[in-house]
Structures are given as C-alpha cells and as structure tokens.
Amino acid sequence: MTYDPGLSGWGGAPRSTPAARVRATDLDAIRRVLAGAGRRGVTLRGLGRSYGDASLNAGGTVLEMPALDGTFVLHDDGRLTVSAGHSLDTILRRILPHGWWLPVVPGTRQVTVGGAIAADVHGKNHHVDGTFGAHVESLRLVLADGDLVEVSPTQDPELFWATVGGMGLTGVIVEATLRLHRVETSYFLVDTDRTDDVHGLLDLIDAHGDEHRYSVAWFDTATTGARLGRAVLTAGDSAPVSALDPERRRDPLAFDAPTLGKVPLTPPLSLVNRWTARAFNELWYRKAPASRRGEVQDITQFFHPLDLVDDWNRVYGPAGFVQYQAVVPDRESLVELVERIGTSDHVSSLNVLKRFGAANPSPLSFPMPGLTLAADFPIRPGLGALLADLDAIVTAAGGRLYLAKDARTDAATLAAGYPRLDDFRAVRSRVGADRVFTSDLARRLEL
Amino acid sequence: MMNALGTPACLLLLGGTSDIALAVARRYRSEGTALTVVLAARPGERRDRAVAELRQSGCTVEVRDFDARRTDTHSDVIASIERDVDVAVVAFGLLGDPESAWTDVETARELAEVNYVGAVTTGVALAARVRAQGHGVIVALSSVAGERPRRSNFVYGSTKAGMDAFYTGLGEALREHGGRVVVVRPGFVRSKMTEGLDAAPMAVTPDEVAAAIVDAVRSGREQVWVPRAMRVVMSGLRHLPRPLFRRLPI
Ligand SMILES: Cc1cc2nc3c(=O)[nH]c(=O)nc-3n(C[C@H](O)[C@H](O)[C@H](O)COP(=O)(O)OP(=O)(O)OC[C@H]3O[C@@H](n4cnc5c(N)ncnc54)[C@H](O)[C@@H]3O)c2cc1C
Ligand SMILES: NC(=O)c1ccc[n+]([C@@H]2O[C@H](COP(=O)([O-])OP(=O)(O)OC[C@H]3O[C@@H](n4cnc5c(N)ncnc54)[C@H](OP(=O)(O)O)[C@@H]3O)[C@@H](O)[C@H]2O)c1
Numbered sequence: 297m298t299y300d301p302g303l304s305g306w307g308g309a310p311r312s313t314p315a316a317r318v319r320a321t322d323l324d325a326i327r328r329v330l331a332g333a334g335r336r337g338v339t340l341r342g343l344g345r346s347y348g349d350a351s352l353n354a355g356g357t358v359l360e361m362p363a364l365d366g367t368f369v370l371h372d373d374g375r376l377t378v379s380a381g382h383s384l385d386t387i388l389r390r391i392l393p394h395g396w397w398l399p400v401v402p403g404t405r406q407v408t409v410g411g412a413i414a415a416d417v418h419g420k421n422h423h424v425d426g427t428f429g430a431h432v433e434s435l436r437l438v439l440a441d442g443d444l445v446e447v448s449p450t451q452d453p454e455l456f457w458a459t460v461g462g463m464g465l466t467g468v469i470v471e472a473t474l475r476l477h478r479v480e481t482s483y484f485l486v487d488t489d490r491t492d493d494v495h496g497l498l499d500l501i502d503a504h505g506d507e508h509r510y511s512v513a514w515f516d517t518a519t520t521g522a523r524l525g526r527a528v529l530t531a532g533d534s535a536p537v538s539a540l541d542p543e544r545r546r547d548p549l550a551f552d553a554p555t556l557g558k559v560p561l562t563p564p565l566s567l568v569n570r571w572t573a574r575a576f577n578e579l580w581y582r583k584a585p586a587s588r589r590g591e592v593q594d595i596t597q598f599f600h601p602l603d604l605v606d607d608w609n610r611v612y613g614p615a616g617f618v619q620y621q622a623v624v625p626d627r628e629s630l631v632e633l634v635e636r637i638g639t640s641d642h643v644s645s646l647n648v649l650k651r652f653g654a655a656n657p658s659p660l661s662f663p664m665p666g667l668t669l670a671a672d673f674p675i676r677p678g679l680g681a682l683l684a685d686l687d688a689i690v691t692a693a694g695g696r697l698y699l700a701k702d703a704r705t706d707a708a709t710l711a712a713g714y715p716r717l718d719d720f721r722a723v724r725s726r727v728g729a730d731r732v733f734t735s736d737l738a739r740r741l742e743l
Numbered sequence: 744m745m746n747a748l749g750t751p752a753c754l755l756l757l758g759g760t761s762d763i764a765l766a767v768a769r770r771y772r773s774e775g776t777a778l779t780v781v782l783a784a785r786p787g788e789r790r791d792r793a794v795a796e797l798r799q800s801g802c803t804v805e806v807r808d809f810d811a812r813r814t815d816t817h818s819d820v821i822a823s824i825e826r827d828v829d830v831a832v833v834a835f836g837l838l839g840d841p842e843s844a845w846t847d848v849e850t851a852r853e854l855a856e857v858n859y860v861g862a863v864t865t866g867v868a869l870a871a872r873v874r875a876q877g878h879g880v881i882v883a884l885s886s887v888a889g890e891r892p893r894r895s896n897f898v899y900g901s902t903k904a905g906m907d908a909f910y911t912g913l914g915e916a917l918r919e920h921g922g923r924v925v926v927v928r929p930g931f932v933r934s935k936m937t938e939g940l941d942a943a944p945m946a947v948t949p950d951e952v953a954a955a956i957v958d959a960v961r962s963g964r965e966q967v968w969v970p971r972a973m974r975v976v977m978s979g980l981r982h983l984p985r986p987l988f989r990r991l992p993i
Contacts, residue, residue, distance in 0.1 A: 302921060309747040313877055313921030336877060348747055354921055355877020367788035435751070520957075618747050632965035677958070680748045684775025703747030739827060740752060
C-alpha cells in the first residue's frame, strides 16, 4: 500500500491528502472533473504558492492547472491574452524583449495567472496601480455546470469581481486578457533609506510614500527596545535606458534575474530560531546603506531578493511556518502589531511593511487603504495565542487578513474583516459554484 | 479543518465527561481560535456541568447522547455530526473494582464491553468518517496497564491491551486516507477515575495528559506515554522475568 504524504501550500502546513489529483489538460478534462465531482468537491491549484490551505482539498479532487492549450497572444496595444496556467515568470521572459512588463508582480514570479487573479495579488506598486485584478480586461471561466463564460468589469461585473480575489471558489479561470505596462529596460532605479525604529519608518512613508511607483519596507521585530521596528525602505521606478551603464545598455531588456541555487534537502529541524532570526535581521539591516539614491538594480535585487535561493521555505524544517499578513487602516494599530510581536517570544525572520492604495470592487480582495504587515513565524507551541492577539488588534482596527497567506485563523475573525462576504456567497450560489468548488481553506473559514 | 498550528476547529469527545477529555478541550480553546466541541456522553448532571463549563470558556458545544455499551448506535452518533471532525478523543473507560472484575461475570463483561467492544465499534465509525473526510486525527486513550498484565488489575489491563492493538492497527489503515491515530498510554492519572486510590509513582494530572495529546497531534506522533519517562519504565518492566515482576509492589 502506498502512502501519500499529501499536499501543502508554501508554508508546509497544514498537509492534506486529496482523493484524486487531476491535471487539467484541456477543457474536456476540466468538464469531466466538474461533472464527476464528489461530495468533497473540486479545488483548483496553480503553483501552490499560497501559504496555507487555499489549494488543498482533503478527501476531494485537486484540479491542477498547467498552461492548458498554451494560448499566448501579445497584441500590439500591449494587451496579453494567456491561458491561466502560465506562470508570471514565463510571461515576463516572453514579454520583456518586446518592451512590456506585468502591471503587478508579487514577491515571487512562480505563481500562475489563475492564482494571481484568484488571490487578487498585489505588488510594491499597489499604492499607484492597485491589484492584479485591476489590470484584467476580461477572463474566461468554466462554471460548475461546465459552461464556458466570458466576464469583465462590464460583462457580469458581479461574477467578474467575485472571481477576482475569489480564491478559486466561483469557477475555473482558463484564460485572461491583461493590460501590460511599457518599459524601456528591465532595470529599476532605486532609493534606499534606513530608519531607527518603526515610527521613523512610518514618518518616511507618510512623507515620501507616493514619490515612486514601487515602494516597500523590510523591518526588524527581533530587536527589541527603542530600536524595535528599525527598517529599510526601498522605493523606485522602472529605469530609463539613459540610466544604464554602457554594458547593460547593449541589452537593456535582458531578463536579468540571477539565482544562487536550491536548499538541497529539508533539514530535520527548523534552522530558524531566535538566534538565527536575530542574525538574519541584523545582516539585512546592516547590508542596507543609511541612504542611497538612484541605484540601478536588477529584477532579483529589486523584486525578488528571496528568489535568490529557490525553495527557501525548506529552512523552516518539517514543522513548517506561517506567514501572518494583515492590513490595518491606521498607524497606531500597525505600531501595536509590531510591539506585540516584538514583546512575544516568537521571532519572525522576515517582515514586510507597505502602504496600500484604494480597494477595488471585489468582495474578497485583500488590499484596502492602510498599512499592511507580513511576518513569517516558525510553527511552535504558543504561536496560536500570539496570532489570536494580533487578530484581535486587526479586527478592532477594522482591518483584515489575507486569504492567500492565512493558515490558522477562524471563520468569525475572517468574516469580521470582509463585510461583503455575503455578496460573495450570493454570487457563488447564483452560478452553482457552491455545489462543486471548495477547498480546505473554504471549509475552515466557512466561505 | 485543522489549521496549520495543529489546532482543530471541531473536536469530538467520546466519553465527554472524562477529566482528560475536558482538559484537552481547554487546551485547544486556549490557542485562541474558535472551537466547536461535540460532547458525546451519557446524559446526566456530569454532562450538564461539562457543557456549562465549556460554554463558559467560549466553546461552541454540541451534545450527543452516547453510551459505549450501545454499540448499535455508534455509527449514527458520529454520522449525525455535520462538520468535519478534526480531532476525536476516545476517552470513555471504566477502571472497575479489580477483584470483582475477575470473579464476577457482569463486572467483567461491563469492563470488556465499555473499554474494548465499545472502543472498537466507535473506532470503526470514526474510521468511516475519516475516510469520507480525507483527514482527521483519532486520539485513543489506552493505558500502560495494557502493556504488561499485572495481578492487581489485569481485566482492565486486558481491555486496554485489546483497544491499544486495535487503534494502533487502525492508524496504519487510515494513513493512506489522510487520517492518523495517536495512541496515548498514561500511567496513573489523578482524575475522577482514580479518586480515593493511592497515587502510583510518576502520577500525572489530566492537564499533563492533555498537553501531551495536543503536542502529539501537532507534531504528528502516533504513540505517546505520559509522563514520557513511562516509556522506558514500561519497556524495562515488559522484559522483566515473571518471578521478579510478580514481587514488584505494583
Ligand atoms: C515567496 C512568496 C512571495 C509572495 N509575495 C506576494 C506578494 O507580494 N503579494 C501577493 O499578493 N501575494 C504574494 N504571494 C502569494 C501568491 O502570490 C498567491 O498565493 C498566489 O495566489 C499564488 O498563485 P499560485 O499559482 O501558486 O496559486 P495556488 O497557491 O496554487 O492557488 C491559490 C488560489 O488560487 C486558486 N486558483 C489557482 N488557479 C486557479 C484557476 N485557474 N482558476 C481559479 N482559481 C485558481 C486556488 O484555488 C487557490 O485558492 C507570495 C507567495 C510567495 C510564496
Ligand atoms: N485515570 C487514570 O489513571 C488513567 C490512566 C490510564 C488511562 N486512562 C484512560 O483514560 C480515559 C479517560 O479517563 P479519565 O482519567 O479522564 O477518567 P474519567 O474522568 O473517569 O473519564 C472516564 C469517562 O468514561 C465515561 N464512561 C464510563 N462508562 C461509559 C459508558 N458506558 N458510556 C459512555 N461513557 C462512559 C465516564 O462518563 P460518565 O460516567 O459521565 O458517563 C467518564 O467520564 C479512560 O479510557 C481511562 O481508561 C486513565
């Protein structure tokens, strides 16, 4: 008898064993799976880069979304029509030579278009450009009954916006048309600033936050006391050719995204503990200059410093980790979150902070005006109580948690942050999606 | 669904008035996320008190009538639970009077029916649920008494030996269905079961057993002794020659 250790998201926990894993090779295969859905339903899975249980389905069917029939049409006006299984990495490699760039790129390029729409992902430019969903002109969706429909912000807008951010619970996204951004080069002109504590960081964001298209801060929660939340803020814009050195000017649109290699094996224990996390935080802070203007950075340096090491999530060992990401409307609540983490005995080795711009019409889209914080915690006893405290701060502030990252909250907390959850449920039942589409996340949080 | 921290959203307690079972519920509740407890137990004042206490601590409680000896009802009790059961604790059990247990047919039968037969029929019903869900952890409260029969309580020990073997095997069978079984072997626990008895060496509290259970569920272990050192002690005792073992004051 074979033993299937099951699937997990990027955080490694929870693990879950589906009854069947099927690759969606074409429309007929998708329709067959939907028609044969059992009581545990069907869950869609892209590249499994959501952290928790969004693409898991214990006892049911997991429908994996590879690049279907491989539609890839780059229109002259900068629109791109692609099948939903394409990764953002593949797309960038193919559009860059033509001087185009994706309007929104999350912290990893290893996500599918379907996953990016379903989680309505955001990037460092949210305060200017909004989420991924804002750049989707239209998408094609296979509904629970097998019908293929096209939806857009003008064609069945309710279904369109429920699908954007809908975590795969309305139907199977099979194709999307996106509007791309023009770029002269694949490089970025970046300003870096260090601040001594979280207040300094927030001042800096308030004062200069809107000067650049891209902006994000890393901050330290492992150093306590007066320097709690000391931070490095990077902000930048796409670099013009004139900013490049002669060598890079020869191939300004090169896909320049180096990696160092893989974490070879999952170590038996988490390599992340109080000491290594402190050291990591120290190093990250020290390597940043106190202030620097107009540095030219490549894609990896600017967008995906973590992608330098593939599969870096393995350093957390078999117990896995959770990423806590929340948004709160006000500064005070953000500081409260940072202080609560700083005074706990749980350390986070990686913390990101960013200011969001306006929200969009999607009932489940995460970003809303305010400040978002993301922190990675190794799983160990007592973490539940800390995170429940953070939930209470977020809920009291009128903020919310990010479904693509969550792996541990409860239904009531989630619902408190998404007052339009019932609108989402209504659309789901109108198109019959609630009979077929589900996931461990949907069950846990009663979506 | 169980979350990434190994905390259930829905906890089923079979023999829900057990001190150990209730301590498990309290532990999970203190993790801070919402907890539904399905309390399956015989009706009565003890059950009412347990329900009130759990509600007081913020749990949502559903009650089911459950008698370990009414084996024909076990499947229905479990099938009546609508939500996914994330963790089920098989906690019912009887210690009984050890001397009547081997001299009186009815006492012997009751111990065998509650501790072994009832545990098996419940286990079969739970296994069906785990297979249908594709996940779920079953926690079976065995005992070190099942590891080597002693003169002092061998009938109880024999029932625990039987249920221990059953649940150990069930764990193997459920692996491929995404399920897991944790077999827990406490030594002497100061609970209402042992009230009035002199505590044996290495005695623990129900909460210490609960802590070991929560830890095992989270970390994926399939067998735990409480206290941990009991494992070594028992492994020594199992291999002790019979004449020596007989003379031990246990
Ligand atoms: C290192 C790292 C950094 C990240 N940084 C960011 C960030 O900066 N900003 C951000 O917003 N997110 C970020 N994320 C999260 C990630 O962008 C999202 O979780 C994204 O949804 C993952 O896409 P995926 O293809 O891996 O989808 P999966 O993880 O496989 O699935 C995610 C969800 O999409 C659904 N889905 C997948 N394909 C389809 C489809 N074809 N049709 C309908 N539904 C579908 C699934 O059912 C599931 O609910 C990061 C993740 C990692 C690992
Ligand atoms: N205490 C110890 O030293 C010790 C050591 C090792 C193992 N264990 C095992 O751990 C488990 C829990 O014990 P505990 O210490 O928590 O003792 P406990 O508080 O006495 O719990 C045992 C429960 O079993 C229930 N029960 C008895 N007969 C039943 C029946 N016919 N139907 C349904 N429920 C029945 C009782 O409930 P009601 O009477 O309220 O219905 C009682 O609450 C038991 O299986 C026990 O054998 C205990």
